[in-house]
Amino acid sequence: MSEQIVDLIEGVMPGPRGGVGPRGEQGLPGVNAVPADSAVAGYIHADESATRSALGLLNLPRRFVVFGDSWTTTLDGVNIPQTAIQLIGGTLVKNYGVGGASIATQEHANQYNMTNVTSGQCATAQSDSVARSSITDVLVLCGVNNLGGAYKPTVAQAVEDMAQFRLYPRARYWYVANSKNCQNSDDAWAWYSVYIEAASQCGFAVAQTSPMWNWGVEADSWWPSNANAGARHMNAAGQTMWARRLAAFLSGGASYSPNFRPEFTMSQDLLALVPDATVQNRSTIQDGTLYVDLTFTGRKPDHTGTTDILAGRFNRRYTNVRGAQYRTLVIRESSQSVIDSSQIRNNGNRIWSLNAMGAIYIDAQAIRRNQGFYVLQGSVALTQHE
The missing domain is CATH 3.40.50.1110 (SGNH hydrolase)
Structure with missing residues (x-):
């Protein structure tokens, strides 16, 4: 029996290979795969x-x-x-x-x-x-x-x-x-x-x-x-x-979004009222927001006017196409007396405004009662409604 098995094994072992004949078309998986493939190709070109x-x-x-x-x-x-x-x-x-x-x-x-x-x-x-x-x-x-x-x-x-x-x-x-x-x-x-x-x-x-x-x-x-x-x-x-x-x-x-320091020019209105007025500008524009930081020295305690005073303006190109209502005034202590904020309108802390042309106005009370200096600080979003 073992010899028969060996003979069988020897009988099926391959001999020298002949030449490879032509290969038929490669099939695709699934029913109607070839027509579907042609249809997808047509979709791609349509x-x-x-x-x-x-x-x-x-x-x-x-x-x-x-x-x-x-x-x-x-x-x-x-x-x-x-x-x-x-x-x-x-x-x-x-x-x-x-x-x-x-x-x-x-x-x-x-x-x-x-x-x-x-x-x-x-x-x-x-x-x-x-x-x-x-x-x-x-x-x-x-x-x-x-x-x-x-x-x-x-x-x-x-x-x-x-x-x-x-x-x-x-x-x-x-x-x-x-x-x-x-x-x-x-x-x-x-x-x-x-x-x-x-x-x-x-x-x-x-x-x-x-x-x-x-x-x-x-x-x-x-x-x-x-x-x-x-x-x-x-x-x-x-x-x-x-x-x-x-x-x-x-x-x-x-x-x-722009990020730079806006130019600020003091107004002749303020200089006419307070000839020795000075201003320090640290304002910036970052990520679509104008951050106002202006320090004013303007002593006129005997001023009696009630009309808002034009303090100065930012260069128009650096301001915006919209205005801002009254903003916060920050009062910094010094060796001299400063604004009596209890006399300022809007609860004493919203006395400056920025209009659409870049002009900053200050409540006249800020000038009349100022004997030291004051700081305008606040932010104005330039890209959305308030």
Whole structure:
């Protein structure tokens, strides 16, 4: 029996191999796997395909469409959104921006007699041939033309205005507000804050401090010159600087926020009242907040006026487009008597104000009763409602 087994083993051991014949098509697991694989390949190549869009979000270059005003157009040889998108390796598929445009639906435009609004850009986007499911990013760069107009929307109205841009089912949405040079007005930040809130409610990533992106030494980069305090556009250097800050935001980085020491100039009103008045400025702007720290020496105990006194002003470019109400006055002891704070209005601790033009006013009581020095300290958030 053992010999038979050995013979059997010897009989099945392989001999020399012959040539390998042609191999058949590799199979795929599952029922109808090959047709399904072909179908998926077709989805990837089709313009109107959720599969292609999903892959685009993960692996393909980002594809942008842009809405907005003249800041989306080429100015002094630089196109801000195009430059920013190129910096992050994306593609600008379509730019619908129109110079002078304001953010509004057509319904709101009709109510407030506005003729150039973003609803026209949205209508163009709906009717053109761009495959909307293939767009990965939507950038809205707009806002400055809404300032000072008759249309001052509620948050609910602004939500309707921002919702009109949501035409692209697979896209991420970005909102960036532009600005004029030294654009200061009492209602401007109220307007910006409303649209920043509305854009957030509509699912946009919002550059909270974008109206401040021109602040700092780069503010001299306006066209035709910084002397034009109402300039709407920067020169090539300013445009490029702004585009780089936009690129950082679109990359998912934190929105640029200025951090520097604002210039402060004492007013002639105070000097006329107290010729030997002096001031020490330690104020700073950090992360979108103005931290006021001004020490005044101004002795006029016999002053009898009751009108608020203009103490001085911050350079407009370093202040903001919104004002602040009465703030805290900090009294520091010295070898001399100081303000009798019991005589100061608003419970004795809120006697200075900062308006939208950067001017600081002091309660006249502070001058009349001051025989030493006093310190104005407080903070003013520059990017939101109080």
